[in-house]
Amino acid sequence: RYDRRGAGATPGVWEETGFTDNRRDASAALRTLAAHPDIHPDAVGVVGHSEGALHAMTLAARHEVAAVVLLAGFAREGESAFRWQAASVFGGLPAPVRLLRRPLGALAERVLARVKRTRTDVARIAGLLPVNAHWMREMLVHDTRDDLAAVPAAVPVLAVTGDKDVQVPPADLDEIRRLVPGGDTEIHRVPDLTHLLRRDTGRPTIRSYRRLLREPVDPELITLVAEWLRVRLREPLRAPSDERRAARP
Structure with missing residues (x-):
């Protein structure tokens, strides 16, 4: 995770930042992470939520990640x-x-x-x-279907949308699975899960957002994502830190 432009210690003005600027920032964050000495650069995945899921699709299509998780992403043109x-x-x-x-x-x-x-x-x-x-x-003119169709076959994809999401069409999960060319594409339409990744048994509406934001992200969703990534991004036998210690006199 990182602060977007204009948030925290990140410079810039959020209100002037374009959609493609956000994607470039995500790509820069990935490069920075992959360059860290304690990180295996060939075992870096990305988890994107809402707009972040759209950028995750682009990063995967551009061969920048080894695995991708799409939380509440859509498969259509932005408009x-x-x-x-x-x-x-x-x-x-x-x-x-x-x-x-x-x-x-x-x-x-x-x-x-x-x-x-x-x-x-x-x-x-x-x-x-x-x-x-x-x-x-x-x-408005960004079409995620182009990126989904360009995801390398070797990159596994996990797509999750709640059936009470009022901001993203849950039915687009089927289109995501159809478009991604790889064989390891897993989709989940989670009952009662909202766009905020919290569950709500009532009628789905943005009027419940204030209340839902006081609750934690759904723990079952976190477990699903963590376990899926653990299997797809298995730790190598020797971590980079161990290699550095072995090289010390």
Whole structure:
């Protein structure tokens, strides 16, 4: 894990950072990790969640990792995923708000069209707070299916999405499995798991996010990912630190 631009001690401005900038940062983090003396560079995997899953697909397609875990990733063009998410989130809002579906939908279309026409990193859309237009423009045209089809056959893939995810289509798991050419592709559609990787037995809605964020990430999910990675990224017989100690006089 690492802090994104503008967070913690990482320099930069998050609101001006593009979608491809985030992917380049992830690639740089991987190179830094692989160069560490206690790390075997040929046994480095990546776990990506939400947007991170999209970047994990690209890193795998570019032969930068030995294994990849996709948590809540989609298999479609960004704009299609954005529209699915908007409809899904809207469906979980209170009934009085849902009655405004038509005017709010028209407003959303105008906002989307305005974002596509922008050329600056940050833009104020429809009088709203400034948005990261740079990130939005790049995300909307990004098609994850290209990367999924380019994942090397030797790279194992684990894809997990909760069946109560309102931000990513759970059905895209089947498309991920179909597109990835390798034989070691495992998918899990986890009952009651939300986009936040916490379980919720109630009706899926973003209104539950504040409550769910006070809970830990689902322990069964952590066990699944850890065990899957342990098997695919087996430790070599001798660790790098042992080799260094053996070379000392």
